[in-house]
Amino acid sequence: GENVEQHPSTLSVQEGDSAVIKCTYSDSASNYFPWYKQELGKRPQLIIDIRSNVGEKKDQRIAVTLNKTAKHFSLHITETQPEDSAVYFCAASRSNSGGYNKLIFGAGTRLAVHP
């Protein structure tokens, strides 16, 4: 079945450094890849997403890259700040499938940004 692997499970960086989280997916028909930030006890918040027709997307300090051939995508956070500390989840889905566009989530990465 569909599977999304995410690494690392934990990531600790100093404020101002960059953070990179990587995911690989198994379903070659996947065409939508969102990234969510979840703080403790809260709902996942969409921070950026990318579709399979582009290789990179950037929004201020956050960027996502996609390599369809290798079936992996990455989240890049530059100039990290303490408020970036949270759990980040990648996900993958494909449209117009019998599964009604269901998202398959990675296991999550706990990011800690130290002042």
Add this chain to the structure above:
Amino acid sequence: GAVVSQHPSWVICKSGTSVKIECRSLDFQATTMFWYRQFPKQSLMLMATSNEGSKATYEQGVEKDKFLINHASLTLSTLTVTSAHPEDSSFYICSARHSGREHNEQFFGPGTRLTVL
């Protein structure tokens, strides 16, 4: 826009009782809603896909008779945990797919923390 609410935000119940959780899309119509379960320090696991006016589609390993889903309108889906047991204690989160937006984008509710004693 695209706000999803859940009610209740938390609930404590005795073992053997049933609990109903509501998921509402407040400012948009959602033909499809999704129900997830999240255990502490784990990822979101999809339980079922709820489609307005039809039966829900359950993921493998999820008991449809235990987790009853009703999607009676374009803005409301309910999840009923029947005969709850302590192992059902978890964070239940719904999401809704906005019918008028990009076809994959989902908006999440704030979650319901269920504790079964």
